[in-house]
Amino acid sequence: MASSLGGRARRRTRRTHPCYGTPTRATSKLLAVTAQRINPSILSADFVNLQSELEAIASADLVHVDVMDNHFVPNLTMGPPIVERIQAVSPIPLDVHLMIEDADRWAPGYAELGAYSVTFHAEAAADPVALARRLREIGARAGIALKPGTDPDPYLELLPEFDQVLVMTVEPGFGGQSFMADMMPKxxxxxxxKAALGLDVWLQVDGGISVDTIGIAAEAGADTFVAGSAVYGGVPEDRIAQLRAAAAHHAH
Ligand SMILES: O=C(CO)[C@H](O)[C@H](O)COP(=O)(O)O
Incomplete structure (x- = not known):
């Protein structure tokens, strides 16, 4: 599938991290024994000072970048030009979360600009498997996200096609909402x-994650935690350390 980001979608050097290396299928196998990941969401950062806000979370694992189009969700954030600049200056790899319609068309461009991980919504993709394969082919980890009302059943047997599953613990669109504990059965x-198939797919939660809720999600099997207001609502480095400690307490 050709990229639809026009001239901006030049292939970029993928920003890696000493802990991760290049996100190939082989690397993915090595990550089977890794611990949990804390991914601050820059949705809660000061958008006027994004570079310093990124530097403030250098102790985190990946930076969660929320792309919203005001169609799939009732909010608007950023598109490829800003993500490309974040990719250029971020001290940690990008975990791009696309809350946009027509993911089949737009998602590959984010992989091409060098994002470490690109997650699209199941509800916004016509052919999730083909899209995931395309993302992996470009060199990104492929993630699929499910809104709270989306049935997990069709995606369980597709798990080998993905590197990450994002179980939304709020309705996507805004930071600062309350954690939905009723998503834990999903x-x-x-x-x-994941256990039955022996996969190392990352299980991510996003929405309302704090020191009070992260343990609930970890207990239910999450290993990758997105936190916006809980990180940027204080000193980011301290908040990241606190979240890491709280999650580790409940690690599987
Ligand atoms: O995807 C998102 C919203 O759709 C954000 O990543 C999420 O809301 C993080 O914010 P908070 O931790 O404050 O809930």
């Missing part, structure tokens, strides 16, 4: 499928 279904 998360457990994916954790069980």
């Amino acid at each position: 998360l457990r279904r994916f954790a069980e499928a």
